[in-house]
Amino acid sequence: MRIALLSVLHSPADPRAVPAPYRTLAGARLVDRQLDIALAAGCETVACLAGTVGREVIALQHRAEAAGARFIALRDPHKLSGIVAAQDELLVFEAGVLPDEAAIARHLAKPGILVFPEDPAIARGYERIDAHFAWAGALLVRGSAVEQLAHLPGDVDAPSALLRIALQSGTRTFPLETRLLDEHGWLRDPSAEELAARERSWVAGHADVAPFSAPGLAIAERLGVRLAQDTMGGNLPRVLALSSAIAGLLALSSAIAGWMIPGFGFAVLAALFFAMEGVVRRVAHAGQLRPQVPLLVQALTVLLDPLLVILIARASPEDSEWLRLFVPVVLFGLLHLGERIAARRWRRSYADRVLLTVLLVPAAVLGIMQPVAGVLALGVLLSLFLTSEPQT
Numbered sequence: 347m348r349i350a351l352l353s354v355l356h357s358p359a360d361p362r363a364v365p366a367p368y369r370t371l372a373g374a375r376l377v378d379r380q381l382d383i384a385l386a387a388g389c390e391t392v393a394c395l396a397g398t399v400g401r402e403v404i405a406l407q408h409r410a411e412a413a414g415a416r417f418i419a420l421r422d423p424h425k426l427s428g429i430v431a432a433q434d435e436l437l438v439f440e441a442g443v444l445p446d447e448a449a450i451a452r453h454l455a456k457p458g459i460l461v462f463p464e465d466p467a468i469a470r471g472y473e474r475i476d477a478h479f480a481w482a483g484a485l486l487v488r489g490s491a492v493e494q495l496a497h498l499p500g501d502v503d504a505p506s507a508l509l510r511i512a513l514q515s516g517t518r519t520f521p522l523e524t525r526l527l528d529e530h531g532w533l534r535d536p537s538a539e540e541l542a543a544r545e546r547s548w549v550a551g552h553a554d555v556a557p558f559s560a561p562g563l564a565i566a567e568r569l570g571v572r573l574a575q576d577t578m579g580g581n582l583p584r585v586l587a588l589s590s591a592i593a594g595l596l597a598l599s600s601a602i603a604g605w606m607i608p609g610f611g612f613a614v615l616a617a618l619f620f621a622m623e624g625v626v627r628r629v630a631h632a633g634q635l636r637p638q639v640p641l642l643v644q645a646l647t648v649l650l651d652p653l654l655v656i657l658i659a660r661a662s663p664e665d666s667e668w669l670r671l672f673v674p675v676v677l678f679g680l681l682h683l684g685e686r687i688a689a690r691r692w693r694r695s696y697a698d699r700v701l702l703t704v705l706l707v708p709a710a711v712l713g714i715m716q717p718v719a720g721v722l723a724l725g726v727l728l729s730l731f732l733t734s735e736p737q738t
Contacts, residue, residue, distance in 0.1 A: 347390055347391065347431075347434050347435075348387070348388045348389045348390060348434065348435045348436075348437060349389060349390070349391045349392070349429065349430055349434055349435070349436050349437070349489075350380075350381070350384035350385075350387075350389035350391070350392045350393065350436075350437045350438075351393050351394075351395070351426070351436055351437065351438045351439070351504065351505065351508075352367075352377055352380050352381060352384070352392060352393070352394045352395070352406075352439055352441075353367070353394065353395040353396075353439070353440070353504065353505055354367040354368070354377055354394065354395070354396050354397075354402065354403065354406075354441060355395050355396065355397060355441055355503075356441040356442050356535075365441075365442070366441065366442025366534075366535045366536070367380075367441050367442050368402060369442075369536065369541060370541070371444065371541055371544060371545055371548065372545050372548045372552075372629060372630070372632065373629075373630050374633075375402070375406075376442060376443075376444050376533075376536075377394075377402075377406060377441075378406065378409055379444055379633060380439045380443070380444070380445070381406060381409060382447075382633035382634050382635065383439075383445060383447045383450055383633070384437055384439070385410070385413050385415055385634075385635040386447060386451070386633070386635060387437060387450055387451060387454065389415065389437055390415055390416065391415060391416040391417075391418065391429065392410045392415050392416070392417050392418070393418045393419075393420055393430075394406060394407075394417070394418070394419050394420065395420050395421075395423060395441075395504055396419050396420070396421065397421065399419045403419050407419070409634075412636065412638065413634065413635040413636045414635075414636065423495060423502060423504035423507075424495070424496050426492045426495060426496075426504070427492050427493060427495070427496045430489040430492045431489050432488070432489045432490040432493070433488075433489060434488075434489035435457065435486055435487070435488060435489065436486070436487050436488075436489055436491065436492065436508070437454065437484075437485075437486050438484065438485050438486070438487065438504075438505050438508050438509075439483060439484055439505070440473075440481070440483035440484070440505045440506075440534070441505070442534060442535045442536075443482070443483030443484065443532075443533070443534045444532070444533040444534075444536065444544070445460075445482070445483065445484050445532055446526055446531045446532050447633065449522055449526065449532070450484060453520040453522075454484070454485075454486040454520075456486070457486050457487055457488055457512075457517050457518070458485065458486055458517060458518045458519065458520045459475075459481065459485040459509065459512055459513065459517055459518070459519045459520065460481075460482040460483075460484045460485060460519075460520050460522055461475065461479040461480060461481055461482055461519045461520065461521055461522065462479065462480050462482050462521070462522055462524060462526075462527060462532075463478065463479060463480075463521065463524060464477070464478055464479055464480050466524065466527060467479075467480035467482075467524075467527065468480050470527065470534065471534055471535055472534060473506065473509070475509070475513060475519075479519060479521065481509055482522055482532065483505075485508070485509060485512055485517070487508055487511070487512045487515075487517060491508055491511045491512060491515065492508075494511050495507055495508060495511065529547070530543045530544040530547070531544070531547075545575075546575070548629075548632065549571060549574060549575055549629050550571075551632075552628060552629050552632035552633075553567065553570075553571045553574070553625050553628060553629055554625075554628060555567040555568055555571060555625060556694045556698070557691070557694065559691065559692065559694070559695045560694040560695045560697065560698040560701070561698070561701055562617070562618075562621070562698045562699070562700025562701030562702070562703075562704060563621050563694055563697065563698045563700055563701070565700070566617075566618050566621035566622050566625075566700050567621055567622065567624070569622055570586075570621070570622035570623070570624070570625035570626045571625055571626075571629070573622065573626060574625070574626045574629045574630070582626050582630075583623050583626045583627040583630055583640075584640070584642075586619050586620075586622050586623035586626060587619075587620075587623045587640060587642045587643050587646065588642070589615075589619040590615075590616045590617075590619035590620040590623060590646055590650075591616075591642060591645075591646060593612045593613070593615040593619060594612070594613070594616040594646070594649070594650065594653050596608075596609075596612040597609045597610070597611075597612035597613040597616060597653060597657060598653060598656065598657075600612060601656060601657050601660040601661075602660075604660075606657070606660060606661045606710045606715075607707070607710050607711055609657055609660070609661075609710075610657060610661075610703065610706055610707045610710045611707065613653065613654060613657055613703045613706075614700070614703045614704055614707065616650065616653070616703075617650065617699040617700045617702075617703045618700050620646055620650060621699070621700055623643065627639075627643070650699060651678050651682075651699075654674070654678070654699070654702070654703065654706075655671070655674040655675060655678060657706075658670075658673070658674035658677075658706065658715055658716075658719050659671050659674060661709070661710050661713075661715035661716075662715050662716040662719075663716060666716060669716065670716070673716055673719045673720050673723060674719055676723050677719055677722055677723040677726065680723055680726040680727055680730065681696045681697075681702075681726060682696075683730065684696030684726060684729070684730055684733070685697050687730065687734045687735060688730065688733040688734055688735070689733055689734065689735050692733040695733075696726070702722075705718070705722070706719075
């Protein structure tokens with residue numbers, strides 16, 4: 347079994363400063379990010395060294411348990427011997443270090459110590475291990491190392507002590523590229539400027555915005571990224587989901603009352619807010635092993651297309667009978683088929699409800715909804731022959 351050892355025992359040089367483990371990156375604390383990396387590396391149990399079990403540690407426990415891991419808070423590092431067996435592996439992070447997840451996955455599939463060249467690492471506060479290297483703040487050791495930790499004083503710095511034990515036992519070192527330090531891909535006790543630089547690259551790397559082959563989604567998601575950068579860690583995803591739901595209800599109410607143009611206007615807003623919520627939530631939950639999708643978002647995912655079907659049907663001539671529903675159902679059925687069978691670069695084009703609702707607004711204004719919906723369905727059908735993955 348693989349076990350993670352985290353620590354929030356950090357005393358900043360300035361007593362007024364926030365301890366490094368509790369500084370935030372993209373809406374989550376550094377210790378939360380360490381936890382996410384540990385869970386992604388296969389850790390089933392998480393031990394956290396803490397002087398007191400306050401609300402910060404309890405929040406960390408909830409995050410671990412939501413991902414299905416066991417969480418144990420420790421004041422005394424000697425109690426690790428009751429958690430870690432000799433055949434286990436222990437993934438250790440130094441307090442206040444934010445590693446690069448890809449480097450952890452690549453180098454620590456088996457026991458090892460991650461190191462940087464002593465220049466420039468020593469000048470940046472990393473712990474020297476010999477004349478040439480400094481510890482990067484992450485290592486993987488066999489559980490037998492914990493037995494030796496039990497013989498050391500109770501106030502020992504457990505991560506640093508485990509580093510020395512691992513070095514004495516001949517554990518292999520893996521040098522990392524100094525590029526990670528220069529580009530803020532690996533941080534230790536970071537400043538506000540370093541965190542801001544890492545956050546920009548974090549958002550860009552995890553937003554996964556749509557290409558302009560899906561223009562409505564592309565614009566909406568880029569707006570979402572801009573908002574996410576300004577309000578990271580807040581309630582923005584919830585606000586956007588609620589805004590989408592309210593706009594959807596207003597669209598439905600307007601359609602029932604016979605006000606089709608306002609109805610489609612509100613539908614555009616519903617699709618826009620929903621697309622923005624998706625990208626903001628992706629950024630906020632990036633790195634988490636099993637992020638929870640709110641019930642409201644799950645409901646919107648299911649109900650947005652039926653809402654548009656109802657709007658198209660209400661805007662179609664009453665004497666068209668069953669065609670009022672048949673045409674929009676075929677349209678959305680083909681769009682969902684495109685999301686499944688189209689080449690990967692085109693799938694988000696078929697998922698672009700923002701562009702679709704914008705195209706339907708002029709049809710509602712001119713009173714030609716059913717012909718426009720039929721032409722769109724035909725266009726989607728023909729496009730499937732051009733964009734679908736070739737069968738092998």
